[in-house]
Amino acid sequence: MIAFLVRRLGQALVVMFIISLISFSIQDNLGDPLRELVGQSVSEAERQELRDEMGLNDPFMVQYWRFLKKAVHGDLGNSYFFKRPALEVIMEKFPATMELVFGATLIILLFSVPVGVYCAINPRSWLTKLMMGLSIVGISIPVFLTAIMLIYLFAIGLGWLPSYGRGETTMVGFWETGLLTRDGLVHLILPSVALSSIMLPLFIRLVRSEMMEVLEQEYIRFAWAKGLSRTRIWFLHALKNTLLPVITVGGVQIGTMIAYTILTETVFQWPGMGFLFLEAVNRVDTPLIIAYLIVVGLIFVITNTIVDLIYGLVNPTVRLAGGQA
C-alpha cells in the first residue's frame, strides 16, 4: 500500500513536470501579454524595457528554470491581470468547479448503475430500447447545446430553476460552498445535469455492455445451477464483476469531465476554474493559464490514484502492496 503510494507520487511528479513543460512552452504562442497589461499610450521602447524587466526576453530554458525553482516552493507566479499569486486566484475558484463536478458525478452514479443493470437483464424490453436510443442522442448532442436547451426549457420556459451563477454561498474554512443553502443547491441543478449529459449515457452503455458480458460467464450459469435467487445472482455475483471495468474506465472519464466544465461554466456563468481559464486565455494571462493546467493535471493524478485504490479493494486478484498485479 505505502509502496504503491510512493510509486504513484513519483509518477505524479513526472506527469506534473511534463505538463508544466508543455504549458510553459506554448505561452509564446498565446499572444503578447503586454498588450493587455499596458494601455495604448505606452511606447514600444517602454514596452521593451518592461519585457526585459519581466524576463520575457530571456532564453526559454532560463525562463523555465526560473519558473521551476519558484514552482517547487508553491509559487506559480503572479497573475498579470489580478496582480496576485496565480495559484491563489485559481484556488478561490476551485470549490465552485469541484462542487459542479461532484454534482454531475452524483447524477452519473445514481442513474448509470440501476439503468445499466436494468437494460442488461431486460435486453428485449421496450424501456431498454428507449434508453439505448436516448443514450445515443445524449452522447451526440454537444454539452453547450444541452446547456442552452436546459436553460431555455427550465429557466426561461418553465421558470423553475435559475440559469446562471452559484446563488448564495457560505464559507467553510477556505472553501466557498453552495451546498449548504437551498439557493446554492437550486443553482447547482442545471449545470450538473448539463455537465453529466455526455458522461451519463456513456456510463449507462458501459454498465450495460459489461453486465451483459458478465451474465454470459460460466460462473453465472453455475450460480443459477446452485438455485440462488435472481437478486443474489444479479446484484452480487454479476454486479461485483461488472463494476471492475466500470471503475477503471469511469475514473478516467470523471477526470475528463473537468475539461467539459469549461463549456458548462461558460454557458451558466458559473464562477469556477474553467470560466476563469477562458478569461485568462482572452487576457493572455500566462501564469494563470499555467497554474490552471497544473491544478487540473494534479486533479487527474489524484482521481486516478483513488480509482486504483478502490479497484484494489474490489478486485481480490490485485494486491497493491505486491507490486505487479
Next chain:
Amino acid sequence: MPLLEVRGLEVKFPIRQYELTALRDVSFSLDKGQRLGIVGESGAGKSVAAFAILNLIGRPGYISKGEIIFEGANLAKMSPQQLRTIRGNRINMIFQDPMMTLNPVLTIGTQMIECLQTHQNLSKGKAREVAIEKLRQVQIPSPHERIDQYPHELSGGMRQRVVIAIALLTDPSVIIADEPTTALDVTIQAEIMELLVELCETSDVALMLITHDLGVVSQVTQRTIVMYAGRVVEEGPTRQIIENARHPYTHGLIDALPERTNPGMRLNQIPGVMPSLNAIPKGCSFHPRCEHQTELCRTELPGYVGQEGIRIACHWVASQEQQQ
C-alpha cells in the same frame, strides 16, 4: 420407480426463422445411487441434455416436448420458483472448467455458505462449519484457511475439489457432472474422478457423468447412453456396450480408443464429422459415416430394437436381429 426419468425430451433453439432441434426424443432413467454415463462426440447433445434437466439451457433454447420426472414431479413444467428448490439442492451440477465455474470476486466460503443458506435454514456460523467439513471431505488441506481464500489462490485441481464440495453440500440425490475432468491436468484427472465416485458412493448419490472419454465411462458407470446428433443411438449396461457394442457408431468410438491400436500405428477413426444441427441428414443421421448404410438408412429414421435394458437405433442391427 426410478429416481429421475426423462421421457421423450425435445429441445429446440429458434434462430432467426429456423428452429434447430438440439435434442430429439431423448429418454433415459436413473435409479437411486446409480452411475450413468452419457457419451458422444462434441455436438452430440450431451451437455444440452444435462442442462435441460434443470431447465438451464442457454437462451434462446427451450424444452419443446417431453417430461422430466424427479421424485414424482415434472421438472419441465415447474415454475422458476419451484425449480429453484431443486437446483443446487436435490440435483446439483459440476461444470467442466473449474477455472471458470467459481466467481473470481467472492471467497470460497461465500460461494459455499450461500448454497446452504438458500436451501437450508442454517445460521451463518453453522453453514460455515458444514462448508469446512465438506472441504475436508474433498481432501483440501487446511480447510479453515482455504475457506477465506479467493478462487485465484487455488490450483485447478483444488478448484474442482471445491466445486465437488459445493455439489455435495446439500446432500443431493443426483449430481450431474459435465466433463468434470476434461479441463484438468492429466496427472490429476484420475484422482479427481476417483474422489467424485467415492463420495457419491458413500452418500448414495446418483451420478450422471457426461464425457467423451469411454475409458472413464467403463471404469466408473453401470449404465451408458451413446448419443449422436441429438438422439440416443444406443443404451445399455456399460459392460455390454464396451465389450459388445452393436451400433456402428458405438463401434467406431470404441475402435478409436488408443489402446485398441498398436503403438506406432495410426489411430482408428470414424470417417467424416458429426453433422451440424441445421444439416442433419434424412433417415438415420449417422448414415453418411456408416459402412453398413442401405437405402432404408437414407430414408427412414430407425426405431429402437433390443431386449430388456438394451436399446439400439439402427436398421442394420434390426435386420440382423430379424435373421436370427
